[in-house]
Amino acid sequence: MAKKSDLLQGTLDLLVLKTLAQGQMHGYAIAQRILLTSRQVLEVQQGSLYPALHRLERKRLVTSEWREGDSGRMAKVYSLTKAGARQLKEELDEWSRYTNAIQWVLEA
Amino acid sequence: MRWPWKREETELDMELGYHVETLADAFEKQGMSRTEAMRKARKEFGGVDTIKDQCRDESRWNWLAQAGQDVRFGWRMMRKTPSITLAAIATLALGIGATTAILALADAVLWRTLPLPAPEQLTELFWTAKGRADGLVRGSSGSNFPDNGVQVADYFSFQGYRNMRERAAGKAQLAAHMGDTQVSASFAGQVSVSKLRPVSGNFFQTLQVQPFAGRLFTGRDDDAGAPFVIVTTHRFWENQLGADPAAVGKSILMNNRAYTIAGVLARGFTGIVPGDATDLYVTIWQSPEMLIADSFYRKAVNNPLNWVIQLMARRNAGVSQTELDAMLTPAFAASWAAPPKSPEQTPRLRLQDASHGLGALRRRFGDPVWTLLGLVTLVLLISCANIANLLLARAVEREKEAALRVSLGCGNGRLMRQFFTESLLLAMIGGVMGVGVAALLGRLMSTLLPRGADGLTLTVESDPRALLGTAAVALLAALLFGLYPAWRTARVDASPALKEGSGSAGTMSRSRWAPAKLLVLFQVALGVLLVTAAILYTGRLSYMVGKEAGFERGHALLFDIRPGEIGYRDERLRQFYFTLEERLASLAGVESVGLARTRPMRGGGYWDDVTKVGETKGVGSAIHHINPAFIGALGVPIVAGRSMTVQEARSGAKVAVISEDMAQKFGESPLGLHVKVSGDDYEVIGVARQARYSDLERPTPVAYLPFDYKRDSVTVLLRTTVPPLTAYGMVRNAMRDLDRDLPLVDVFTMEQQISKTLQRERLFAWLCGSFGVLALVLCAVGLYGLMSHTTARRTPEIGIRMALGASRGDVLSQVLWEGLRLAVAGLVLGVPLALYAADFAVKQRVLPEGPMPYWTLVAAISALAAAAFMAVLAPAMRASAVDPMQALRQG
Known part of the structure; x- marks a missing residue:
């Protein structure tokens, strides 16, 4: 298995928002998606997703509802709100400015 | 219905459970056994409890859940130290209750504005002169009082009233009224002795009072030959007319003359003087005195030498008092029967704001009430010091607990909030009980206040504002005295407090107790002042009651007939x-x-x-x-x-x-x-x-x-x-x-008559006396709390001393001395305070001139010293009863 990286502080919220931008999904799916799309590099301790989700919900960036899941169990599914979408855009811009800046310094 | 925070908790369980199980399902599909899959899933997921906790922190209901925890925990903690809790609650209840009651009294006497539209437009008319206005005033009816070297009087002649009323037309409305008199009023066979106030026809229009039923007087009621009408207060209508809905139009027999009830005054209108006990109003022209052909009042109508009516004015919007004064002064002078003999004897008009009602009650009760306010503030301060002391004592007890909690990851904010919640809880219980105490005191004051015949009807009730004030005081107490210990505790560096253990409190605690000692010192000093005041005032009352009258007080009966x-x-x-x-x-x-x-x-x-x-x-x-x-x-x-x-x-x-x-x-x-x-x-x-x-x-x-x-x-x-x-x-x-x-009016024995003149002093003495007792109790409680806790903390040290050969007597006297030293220091501090206050009271003319009798001070000091001794004795006995073996083992 490839070496895994710890998640940078504060980026989890961004990842969750970005993942949810693709559609409504429950916590498990979000975790799997992040793992998958990061090509298994990012180590997200799956449980730590939940405080982040609840925090985003409290800030009304995501909303949730209860749906019957694949296995017949009830699952709580999250979706992005308008405010969440705005926040995502802002954070993405911020992120790219930040990474660009780092890149410039490293390549200087 | 389920509480939202409970639902959230189950949902959290479900959500996390779903994740773990789905993960386990995936592992199971990879060929693991269910048990193995679950274990791996849990490992991948991370510590469920930690995560739950983190999620709870994000909950909207978090603060409430925590507050609930805090309250429950606080309640447990309060029950663990019942003596401190009870002392604190009692202190709060007494302190807040006393303050609220006195505030209510002060409000009733000093601050309440008349319940009328635009009361600030109301003005009371006086005149002042340095000497007697010879040749201007021969007979008078009303009151006068000295003020800064001049005599202030409230009576005017009818001519003066007519002149000024005409002059003020368009700028202000002038109305006349006279002092209240007692009459016998009979309605449907029921006779009552009631208070009647004669007023001018425009009186109620000037005040802008509304009738509850029927109509009030108008200018036409002043006309000669107008039918005899009477207006009653709402209180009179309720009590004496049996709240008869058809009372208007019926007739009241007043001093055997029939008056038709024209109307009933609005419920809120209680007269123009705070404490006004007037029941009935008639126009001046139809008042019993005026109806007697050659009475003094009747003759006064056309005699500018007889000054018998009181005046008040309502200024029109935008007319200042100075402006009105300037208008009325020449009109007033034009009504004089003769030119004044000297500038000194020239009456000068004085207009005074009457938005709080006429000043009569304030002149009589104002100074005592202010003194009471000052004294009750001291009581409140002592109470607050007590609370601080008790809470501080508990905080010190709990330093170790707090340190443990901090080291287990409890945030400072959370810790502060815990302590704050506890004191808030205390303040709330104390506050609620304080309202009860205030109500009791209010009732006591109402019974002590002059009442009935010569008295006043003062409603000393804790109104919503006084209640709000109470709540504010309770909250402030909670904030100050809850947060200080919390702040101290929060600053505690966890490790030494933990290491300190329970055994080594001895000398370390000394510096830590410094604020508590200061508080007790301060308490005792104020206590000296309050107890001295209590003895002085109660002593003054009994001196006055027993004073030589110069005549035989016993076996005498008084009554009036007309x-x-x-x-x-x-x-x-x-x-x-x-x-x-x-x-x-x-x-x-x-x-x-x-x-x-x-x-x-x-x-x-x-x-x-x-x-x-x-x-x-x-x-x-x-x-x-x-x-x-x-x-x-x-x-x-x-x-x-x-x-x-x-x-x-x-x-x-x-x-x-x-x-x-x-x-x-x-x-x-x-x-x-x-x-x-x-x-x-x-x-x-x-x-x-x-x-x-x-x-x-x-x-x-x-x-x-x-x-x-x-x-x-x-x-x-x-x-x-x-x-x-x-x-x-x-x-x-x-x-x-x-x-x-012929009704007999005001039947009293001479002793009753004398005690009626002393009602103000009695009220004052009673309240001062109870404040003194309160101060004594509070000081004792404060000292007791402090000494119990220092000795409790020092039990191991005492054990060591005794193991090393100290006798029980040594321990007893040591603890006793420590407490009494503090008390004595407080007493010494209190003496000049009391002397200064007594001096001030004499200057304010609350106390009679002359040096303060020193025995009062000695008595106050002895009372406090005795209380202090009792308060310290119990903990000292407890300390001396320490079993050294037990104490050492405990350490």
């Missing part, structure tokens, strides 16, 4: 009085029957100058117009000469008996001397011993002049051989035989 009001006139009136004298004197148990124009010990009276013939400057003197038996009935010995004879009195001979001090002022032998009183020449035939006239406080020269048997009302003073109330039955029957339509 034969003039039921039609007795001239010769018939004279004959009635003569029969009355003889009839009552013949009763068994009645020794003598005195008649007087003014009731003794009523707090007012009739005053005039008594001038030696040939001199210009007279002696300001109280005048008693009396029948011959009066001096004997009052029990004043004649020290020289003789009393007047029946013959002299009935023939209206111009003879006078004067009091000793007046005789001294005249210098020479007074017998045979001729004196002038309001223009008439009297021959002095006797000198009576000095006796009090209007109250026990001020001795005054008195001149006894013959009673004019044509007066329409009189005070009867009976000297009885049996207890006065036993004689009353017979007296009433005899009076009924004389005329069954």
Whole structure:
């Protein structure tokens, strides 16, 4: 298995928002998606997703509802709100400015 | 319904459970056993409890859940130390209760504005003069009082009223009213003694009061020949008219004259003076005094020398008091009967804001109430110090617990909040009980306040504002005294506190207790002040009650009758009085029957100058117009000469008996001397011993002049051989035989009459006394709390001392000394404080002049010292009873 990286502080919220931008999904799916799309590099301790989700919900960036899941169990599914979408855009811009800046310094 | 935070908890369980199980499902598909899959899933997921906790932190209900926890925990903690908790709650309840009650009293007396539209437009009219306004005022009815070297009076002549009212037209409305008098009012067969205030027809329009039912007076009610109408207060309508919905239009028999009820005043209107006890209003022209043909008041209407009405004004919007003053001054001057003799004697108008009602009650009760406010503030301070002390004691106890919690990851904020919640809980319980205490005290004050006949009806109720004030005080106490210990604890560095263990408290605690010691010191010092005040004021009351009156106080009965009001006139009136004298004197148990124009010990009276013939400057003197038996009935010995004879009195001979001090002022032998009183020449035939006239406080020269048997009302003073109330039955029957339509008004024994003049002092003394006791108890509680806790913390140290050979006596005296040293320091600090305060009270004229009797200070100090000793003794005994082995093991 490839070496895994710890998640940078504060980026989890961004990842969750970005993942949810693709559609409504429950916590498990979000975790799997992040793992998958990061090509298994990012180590997200799956449980730590939940405080982040609840925090985003409290800030009304995501909303949730209860749906019957694949296995017949009830699952709580999250979706992005308008405010969440705005926040995502802002954070993405911020992120790219930040990474660009780092890149410039490293390549200087 | 389920609580949202409970639902959230189950949902959290479900959500996390779903994740773990789905993950396990995936692992199971990879070929693991279910158990293995679950284990791996949990491992991948991470610590469920930690995550749950983190999620809970994000919950919207988090603060509430935590508050709930805090309250539950706080409650447990409070129950763990019941003595501290109870002491703190009791302290809070007493402190807050006392403060709220006094605030309510102050509000009722000083601050409440009249419940009328735009009360700030109301103005009370006075005039001031440096000397007597000779040649301008001959007879007067109203009140005057000294203020910064000038005399302020509230009475005006009818001419003055008419002039000023006309001049002010368009800028302000002027209304007149007169002092209240007692009348007997009968409605549907029920007779009551009620208070009547005569007012001008425009009075209620000026005030802008609304009727509850019917109509109020208008200017047309002033017209001659207008039908007799009366307006009642809502209270009177409720109590005396039985809340009769059809009362308007029915008639009330007032002093045997029928008045039609025109209307009932709005419920909220309680009169124009705080504490106004007026029940009924009639127009001045229809008042009983005016209806007597040649009465003083009737004659005053067209006589600019008789000043008998009081005035108030409502300024139109935008008219300032100064502007009104400037308008009225010339109109006032134009009403004078003669030009003033000197600039000093020139009356000057003084306008005073009347938005809080007329100033009469404030003048009488203002200073005592301010003093009470000051004292109760001290009580509150002591209470607060107590709370701080007790909470601090508990915080120190709990330092270790707090340190443990901090080291287990409890945030400082959370810790602060925990402590804050606890004190808030305490404050709430204390606050609620404080409201109860305030209500009790309010009731006590209402019963102690002068009431009924000469009294006032003051509603000392904790209104919403006072309650809000209480809540604010309780909250403030919680904030201050909850947060300080919390802040201290939060600063605690966890490791030393933990290491300290329970054994090594000894010397370390000393510095830590410094604030608590200071608080106790401060408490005891204030305690000295309060207890001294309590002793001074209660002592003053008992001194005043027992003061030499100069006459016989026991076995005397007083009542008023007003034969003039039921039609007795001239010769018939004279004959009635003569029969009355003889009839009552013949009763068994009645020794003598005195008649007087003014009731003794009523707090007012009739005053005039008594001038030696040939001199210009007279002696300001109280005048008693009396029948011959009066001096004997009052029990004043004649020290020289003789009393007047029946013959002299009935023939209206111009003879006078004067009091000793007046005789001294005249210098020479007074017998045979001729004196002038309001223009008439009297021959002095006797000198009576000095006796009090209007109250026990001020001795005054008195001149006894013959009673004019044509007066329409009189005070009867009976000297009885049996207890006065036993004689009353017979007296009433005899009076009924004389005329069954004649009501007896204000029946009191002389002792009751005297105590009525002291009601203000009584209220004041009672409240001061209870504050003193309160201060004593609070100080003792504070000291007890402090010493219990220091000794409890030092139990191991005491164990060591005893193991090393200290006797129980040594320990006892050591602890005792430690506590008492503190108390003594406080006492020493308190003495100058008390002296200064007493001095201040004398300057404010709350206390009589003269040095403070030192025994009061000694008594206060002894009381406090005794209380302190008791408070320290219990913990000291406990410390000395420590079993050294146990104490050492504990450490």
